[in-house]
Amino acid sequence: MLAIVKQAEAVMVTTLPRGPRGHFLLGSGPDFARDQLGFYAACAREYGDVVPVRFGPRRGLLLYHPDAIEEVLVTRNRDFIKSPGVRLLSRLLGNGLLLSEGGTWLRQRRLLQPAFHRQRVAAYGEVMTSLTVRRLADWRDGDVLDVHAEMMTLTQAIVAKTLFDADVSDESYAIAEASNVLVEDFGKRLGSLIQLLPDWVPTPANLRTRRAIRRLDEVVYRMIAARRRNDEDRGDLLSILLHAQDADDGSRMSARQVRDEVMTLFLAGHETTAVALSWTWYLLSQHPEVDARLADELRSVLGDRPPAVADLPKLTYTEMIVNESMRLYPPAYGIAREAVNPGEVAGYPIAPGLIVIMPTWVVHRDRRWFDEPEVFRPERWADGLAGRLPRFAYFPFGGGPRQCIGNAFALMEATLVLAAIAQRFRLTLEPGQRVTPTPYLSLRPEPGLRMSLARR
Numbered sequence: 001m002l003a004i005v006k007q008a009e010a011v012m013v014t015t016l017p018r019g020p021r022g023h024f025l026l027g028s029g030p031d032f033a034r035d036q037l038g039f040y041a042a043c044a045r046e047y048g049d050v051v052p053v054r055f056g057p058r059r060g061l062l063l064y065h066p067d068a069i070e071e072v073l074v075t076r077n078r079d080f081i082k083s084p085g086v087r088l089l090s091r092l093l094g095n096g097l098l099l100s101e102g103g104t105w106l107r108q109r110r111l112l113q114p115a116f117h118r119q120r121v122a123a124y125g126e127v128m129t130s131l132t133v134r135r136l137a138d139w140r141d142g143d144v145l146d147v148h149a150e151m152m153t154l155t156q157a158i159v160a161k162t163l164f165d166a167d168v169s170d171e172s173y174a175i176a177e178a179s180n181v182l183v184e185d186f187g188k189r190l191g192s193l194i195q196l197l198p199d200w201v202p203t204p205a206n207l208r209t210r211r212a213i214r215r216l217d218e219v220v221y222r223m224i225a226a227r228r229r230n231d232e233d234r235g236d237l238l239s240i241l242l243h244a245q246d247a248d249d250g251s252r253m254s255a256r257q258v259r260d261e262v263m264t265l266f267l268a269g270h271e272t273t274a275v276a277l278s279w280t281w282y283l284l285s286q287h288p289e290v291d292a293r294l295a296d297e298l299r300s301v302l303g304d305r306p307p308a309v310a311d312l313p314k315l316t317y318t319e320m321i322v323n324e325s326m327r328l329y330p331p332a333y334g335i336a337r338e339a340v341n342p343g344e345v346a347g348y349p350i351a352p353g354l355i356v357i358m359p360t361w362v363v364h365r366d367r368r369w370f371d372e373p374e375v376f377r378p379e380r381w382a383d384g385l386a387g388r389l390p391r392f393a394y395f396p397f398g399g400g401p402r403q404c405i406g407n408a409f410a411l412m413e414a415t416l417v418l419a420a421i422a423q424r425f426r427l428t429l430e431p432g433q434r435v436t437p438t439p440y441l442s443l444r445p446e447p448g449l450r451m452s453l454a455r456r
């Protein structure tokens, strides 16, 4: 029997933990593929905080205790690299910030960081609100929309304008279509774990994926070329990248690296935030009392004007709603690593090649840290709950050196977009819809979110 004891900051395993036996050949691969979230939850329930698993020939370890997660993401982060699961994205994202490692990663992170400094991010606030208000001009009382698709289009426009000063509105349909192909392909390949055929074999699925990547490449290269043509330094992220490409001091960045960073930021910068907003609309429509309190706050803080960055400190309930929504439906539903050095985590021996998975989805619903964990209750975040929790009981943006670079950007964006929309409209889920959290690249609401709009 596994016993984890929380002593001061230490996690101690007193006996070696047990895990599911699974299929004799495939291990837990089939259970994982059938229902990834259910598999994570069942393992925690049955085996505790540290659960050894096997996927085919690969050994894995599931970690559910905040202190053990901290060991992997912070204390011993040098003993781990990104997991083979997330590396499935390398065809699309290349060596951009999400997937690069070691010296390349550190150099690129330092280079890009200034575009995400607090003051810089505050300057993006106006664009976030004005693009939202512009989108709302097409919304009519009584309309029924796929709100998830709307959130994707909006967050795409926001990331393109703020980081690359580009307008992608004419391409939003093509981007959505290509992204859907890639996200589904990623989900399928993650589920199958063992690759039967390599990427270059021209199966219909591989050809479809290749076409989708080409389509997104066109968008990215067009943004880069447009900036090159008028050649002015706007001090935004694209200027930083192009300036580094032109550097003659030995730190020159290749055109391919510029492409990889733009693609990474474009995709990582809109999919997750759109998902966070979508789940927030879903939860609000299921909890009219929360929706009413939100409307009150917006009325009293903003009156009739759209939200601005200066209003954020007063939009406390709005922010609690965003936090609570990401607790129940964390867009990054799990974080994974591969061990590259031998060692120990939570007293469990780690060998190179071991896959460590930290399922945010389960940790965020742990009753040791959250009372009535399944209940959507934004008020729980009042009175400084965040400060009282173990650091990795709530980690929607990960942690340690690889923590999300867009953390402050995303929180500000989600809060402003939520405020600007909820101020004007109440969104209600169309009857008869079953919305399922589906783990692709992020935790998408499937099959989308058909909601009706009522003007407030």
Ligand code: HEM
Pocket (backbone or CB within 6 Å): 097, 098, 099, 109, 159, 264, 265, 268, 269, 270, 272, 273, 276, 330, 331, 332, 335, 336, 395, 396, 397, 398, 399, 401, 402, 403, 404, 405, 406, 407, 409, 410, 411
């Ligand atoms: C609600 C929205 C978001 C969530 C939940 C989220 C979540 C995360 C998480 C959990 C990681 C760490 C992954 C790991 O440790 O393996 C990450 C990394 C990253 N995110 Fe986000 N993210 C969000 C929004 C954004 C935005 C808006 C941007 C950019 C504009 C962005 C860009 C990135 C990048 C580039 C990385 C890799 C950072 C590195 O490794 O140095 N994310 N994100």
